[in-house]
Amino acid sequence: MSILARDLNRMLNPAQLMRDAGMEPDAWQADVLNSDARRMLLLCSRQSGKSTTCAALAVNQAIYDPGLVLLIAPAQRQSSELFRKVNEVYRALPDVPRIVQESAMRLELANGSRIIALPGTEGTIRGYSGAKTVIVDEASRVDNALFAAVRPMLATTQGRFVALTTPYGKRGWFYEAWEHGQGWERTMVTAADCPRIDPVWLEEERALIGDWQFRQEYGCEFVDTDEQFFASELIEAALTSEVTPLWS
Ligand SMILES: Nc1ncnc2c1ncn2[C@@H]1O[C@H](COP(=O)(O)OP(=O)(O)OP(=O)(O)O)[C@@H](O)[C@H]1O
Ligand SMILES: [Mg+2]
Incomplete structure (x- = not known):
């Protein structure tokens, strides 16, 4: 296949890139790669x-689509990974663009693209703007302030935001977005x-780590955190909008 035909094929079917890199994507991986959703969970x-x-x-x-791609995770070790x-x-x-500069956390390509891995500290993140894509790994462990700092980076580019994670209790922006958010494409x-x-x-793993952790790590369930005294369902059931507060 000529380089032009290969590029055209990958542009029309981005999952092809994974095949070209030597891995046959699972059906859901191909769907994620071929999706043009701007916000993905x-x-x-x-x-x-x-x-x-x-x-x-x-x-x-x-x-x-040359530009800035940011990789973010709660800790530098995870974004480095x-x-x-x-x-x-x-x-x-x-046949990919030449690498013009590289370091342990950064790749710069001859087409002007930069892929940069950042630690999950709000101060570091704030220096960047105009990202084409922001990818947040271990997203359920990224705190709300960091999430709020990340979103404006995409304001001028109509860029893509992708958050990937295992669950981590019924709390935080990822849980809220997954359960109640609008405009997200969700993959489980x-x-x-x-x-x-x-x-x-x-x-064997279920027997080893116990049912609670197994459901979180392998079953994609937002189980309550073990330090939580009351289950979230109990708390939600106890709340009502039918009672007028004594003080407004
Ligand atoms: N389609 C595929 N074909 C073959 N191997 C794959 C495929 N997708 C992923 N892998 C391999 O599976 C392993 C796990 O992949 P990866 O690290 O991306 O998973 P993960 O969900 O991020 O895991 P973790 O929860 O540990 O972060 C890796 O060795 C990776 O190379
Ligand atoms: Mg991973």
Whole structure:
């Protein structure tokens, strides 16, 4: 296939980029890569392949719609891990723009694109604007202030915001967006949906880590945090709008 035909094929079908990098995408991975939604929530089991998918999405963006791509996570170690996957995908692809500058957290391409991994501290994030894509890994553990600092970066670019995570209790902006938010494209992938996770191993894991943690890590359930005294359902059931407050 000529380079032009390959580029055209990847532009029309971005999941092709993952194949070109040597990995056949699962159906949900192909759907995420081929989606043109601007706001995406991925609620996925441990080891289901969510970071790999978003690494391919970041690379596709950087090659075919040059600009700034930011990778964010609660801690630098986690955004570095996503960046490492970006690097792996990029280096596995033939005929891509030359890398003009690189460091442990940053890749700059000859087409002007930059892919930068940042730690989840609000101060560091605020220095960046005009992002084409922002990807937030371990998103349910990213605090609300950071989420609020990230969104304006996309204001001038109509850029894409992708949040990927396992659940982490019934709290925080990711939980709210998943349960009640509007305008999000949602993708949920449990461990049982992942062809690479052995069902026998999964049952052993359930016995090892206990049902509560298993449901969170592998079942995509927003289970209540273990330090919470009352279950969220009980609290919600106890609230009513039918009683007039004594003081308004
Ligand atoms: N479509 C695929 N085909 C083959 N291997 C895949 C595919 N998708 C992901 N993998 C592999 O599965 C493993 C887990 O992928 P990845 O790290 O992206 O998952 P994750 O959901 O981010 O995991 P974690 O919860 O640990 O962060 C990696 O070794 C990755 O290379
Ligand atoms: Mg991951």
